[in-house]
Amino acid sequence: MEPRPNATGLPIKWSQSDRSKLDFIQAMISRPSMMLRPLTDALYERKLKTPEDSNTQTANDIASMMDQETLVQFLRFLRRKSQDMKWVELQEFMEPSSDVLSDWLNQENKSSGDLILDHNMIIPEYYFTGFHHQPGGFNGNQLSGLMYDVGLDISFASGLTGGVANLVPDRNYKRILDLGCGSGRSTEPFKTRFPDSDVFGIDPSEPLLKTAHQRAKQKSVEINYYQGLAESTPFPDDYFDLVTATILFHEVPDEAAFSILKETKRILSPGGILVIGDLLPYSASTAYDRWYDEWQVVHNNEPFFADAKTRDMISMGKEAGFKSIEEELRGKPSFFGDRKRVPGMPYIVTATK
């Protein structure tokens, strides 16, 4: 059974109309893909002249073969339609109660950690892309963070992986920083696994951070949330012994990715590690999966997807000054496909200062 789309613990109730619509949208996000993906795979295999062709084709070759097929068009339409429906319905659910939700978001909970906002920060242009077609993006209005967070439970009905918290080495970390922490989903598990560590999160979005702060209260964890950029943090040199990033790097262009690596190297203590969890690079994927994942780029507003999947993280990390950097390929080729996912992230990069 899919989990209830209320893991954030909102202070408002779902009406029958809201609940049933979001239940339907949640099912629409998962079930048609489950039904149609195997048929798409079978169609591709039937269209190949020889099985060996799949080894030599490019994603463009496959696009020529498949893009005009009714099946593919329906699958793409259904995925985009259900994504748009999700945002529309979440807006309709939350906006009538915006005063109640705003009061809730603005509560200060000292026992849950600090919430340090920076109203003077300059947010880079790329951040206003409007990722995943969320109206207004992550920063559009005071409810954007809640919309994103509740949207996660709808889009990932089988549960979120908890980021890299269960994959980092077992050490006594004094201070941990989660870059691009969003609403705290990837940050909270660090406090569970390392209760004696001081845990921090940083993100440019005030609405997301306010959501994270309220979630910390509900989960009875103490996490310090800072508004800021991963490429230019307010922290001193050598401050953290563990810095992490979960599905952040595919949301930034190459220039920002490099800046983030350099900044992380500055704020890590000697011997400290950066652990990145993200999507598999194209070098580890088949051309077919690259073609299939194209949906994210064009239809789900993921403009830096291809940047990230063709990025040479090893070279970039060395140039940023890390003593060593390694990558681990853990998952099946298509993270967003309907194949069985590995627990945790499919691609891990570990860099040591």
Next chain:
Amino acid sequence: MVKFEDKERAEGWGVIGNWEKYFNDPALDRLAEITIDLATETWTAMDRQKITEWILESKGYLQPNEVDDFQPTQEQEALLTEQRNQFISQIFQGLLRNTKESAE
């Protein structure tokens, strides 16, 4: 059609709400949207009917807003989920038929 050159950005990047067309005939996009919107409303009505039946079976009468405010138990949610999944499988049968022909 998206062209895959390394680092080349696909047309439509960064444009919020860039709904081009998914089918060869743009009228089909509109028709498909109407169909899915109808299916959503149909499910909402089915859910509402089920809740109404449950309340009437247990008490024999309805209070104002009782259906709107109803919060299903875990067991009831499981029943609704099963019914919803059957509904979706049913409405997509036609698509599966067509796509099996396409796959052949």
